[in-house]
Amino acid sequence: MIVTPDTVLRWQRRRFREYWTKLSARPTGGRPPVHAEIKVLVMRMAAANPPWGAPRIHGELLKLGIHVAERTVSRLLPKRRTPPSQTWRTFLANHVRDLVSLDFFTVPTARLRVLFVLVVLAHHRRRVVHFNVTEHPTAHWTAQQIVDAFPNDSAPPSCLLRDRDHVYGEQFRHRVKGMRIEEVLTAPHSPWQNPFVERLIGSIRRECLNHVLVFGERHLRRILARYFAYYHRARTHLSLDKDTPDGRPIEPAGLGTIIPIPEVGGLHHR
Numbered sequence: 560m561i562v563t564p565d566t567v568l569r570w571q572r573r574r575f576r577e578y579w580t581k582l583s584a585r586p587t588g589g590r591p592p593v594h595a596e597i598k599v600l601v602m603r604m605a606a607a608n609p610p611w612g613a614p615r616i617h618g619e620l621l622k623l624g625i626h627v628a629e630r631t632v633s634r635l636l637p638k639r640r641t642p643p644s645q646t647w648r649t650f651l652a653n654h655v656r657d658l659v660s661l662d663f664f665t666v667p668t669a670r671l672r673v674l675f676v677l678v679v680l681a682h683h684r685r686r687v688v689h690f691n692v693t694e695h696p697t698a699h700w701t702a703q704q705i706v707d708a709f710p711n712d713s714a715p716p717s718c719l720l721r722d723r724d725h726v727y728g729e730q731f732r733h734r735v736k737g738m739r740i741e742e743v744l745t746a747p748h749s750p751w752q753n754p755f756v757e758r759l760i761g762s763i764r765r766e767c768l769n770h771v772l773v774f775g776e777r778h779l780r781r782i783l784a785r786y787f788a789y790y791h792r793a794r795t796h797l798s799l800d801k802d803t804p805d806g807r808p809i810e811p812a813g814l815g816t817i818i819p820i821p822e823v824g825g826l827h828h829r
Contacts, residue, residue, distance in 0.1 A: 601635045657717035660756040679708045684804045698728030789822040793829040
């Protein structure tokens with residue numbers, strides 16, 4: 560064979576790599592590999608229980624009759640750059656009785672103005688405890704709405720869930736702190752972290768505002784007052800086991816003739 564010197568040197572480098580790779584290879588004996596099912600199970604446990612570490616997961620595996628070393632569990636856990644945190648679903652479920660959320664949404668009018676609607680929602684029974692309409696929302700106006708939603712004769716909630724809009728300025732934060740309400744802020748551009756009030760706003764649009772022409776603030780307040788009356792007394796909710804926020808008693812059909820009662824100007828019927 561006729562080759563160049565560079566070819567001979569390349570062969571030698573390859574032989575050197577192959578020789579030392581073989582010498583440094585992992586020995587065939589030692590600890591057996593972990594089954595794929597155990598790896599998947601450890602990952603599922605870590606995802607379902609963010610605060611858990613290797614000792615807790617190792618203990619659960621022992622209770623399931625799976626015997627692996629705690630060091631093996633630690634090696635299988637995903638590396639976390641930040642401290643573990645509970646999921647938003649868990650947080651909302653644990654604070655459902657003491658948590659309210661608020662948010663703004665916009666409504667265009669027939670005169671091409673833009674009105675801002677603030678809604679305050681109590682999570683426990685999905686009740687709208689307060690709403691108001693303005694064309695120019697400010698931190699002072701928003702702070703006053705919190706006072707109107709929870710006057711002195713009513714117990715304020717423990718936590719208030721909101722986004723990071725600039726309308727919640729210094730005056731708003733000072734007023735909320737004075738009422739001893741803890742603020743819980745969602746991450747930027749993450750409306751899914753405030754799902755209850757976002758779902759409420761979607762229902763208001765789909766079931767009411769998308770079907771009417773708004774002329775001004777007074778007109779919009781009347782429309783929303785009618786809708787919320789229907790929302791609390793007649794509209795059933797999946798999250799409340801098909802009940803209403805105010806509680807709607809069962810009326811058997813045998814009590815009399817079934818007739819439709821118009822609600823929200825005839826958009827819905829009870």
